[in-house]
Amino acid sequence: MESNRARYSIKKLSISQEGASLFAAILIALFALLALGGLYFALTKLLGTSHTIKTYASVKDAAVGGVNHAVMLLQSEEITNDQYCPPNNPLNLRFRIAGRDGTFENRINICFMTYTIPPGFETLGVAYTKELPGEKGNIYTIISEAEGPEDTRSRIEAVYAR
Known part of the structure; x- marks a missing residue:
């Protein structure tokens, strides 16, 4: 035991x-x-x-870069209709110009304009009045206004269809 x-x-x-x-x-x-x-x-x-501050060769290039940024936002569906359209606040991006000191501002407005008629849909009346599900077929206007050194400005207007 x-x-x-x-x-x-x-x-x-x-x-x-x-x-x-x-x-x-x-x-x-x-x-x-x-x-x-x-x-x-x-x-x-x-x-x-x-957000990194990008450097461009000119103010026009910065405005074009603003349009490209807006298109990327629309493609990734990160924004809603009229989120960056007046009277709402525009999308503000900071940028630099090569060979210049300081940072400058690029204001981007992304506005829902209308929607397209998909193939095979019948059109009633003057305009198609029913919004498509999933925000497909929408048309947006993109206005990019960049202000650079010595009061240089560039404005690019574009239309994007999603």
Whole structure:
């Protein structure tokens, strides 16, 4: 009986503590990554530092770049109809001119104009009055106005059909 008790002592039945330090190290690393991720989110999204300031050769190139940026937003469907159309606030992009000091501003207005008639649909009346589901077939106007050094300005107007 004595030998039986010696084999099943409390020390032998207790849980080993050898993996606890590894678990604690992994847990601390996860909290550190979570803190770094939160700091990155705060710096990029909340403070707006994620947008890089592009450098262009001229003010006209900056205005064309504004139209290209608006088209990318429309293609990715990140904006809603009339989100950046007056009287709402325009989309403001900062840019630089090569060989010049300072940053300049490009105001972009993206306005929903009308929608197209898809092939095979019958047209009733003067204009097609039913908006298509999913915002497909919409036509937008894009106006990009860039202001550069020494009161130089460039305005590009474009039409985009999605």
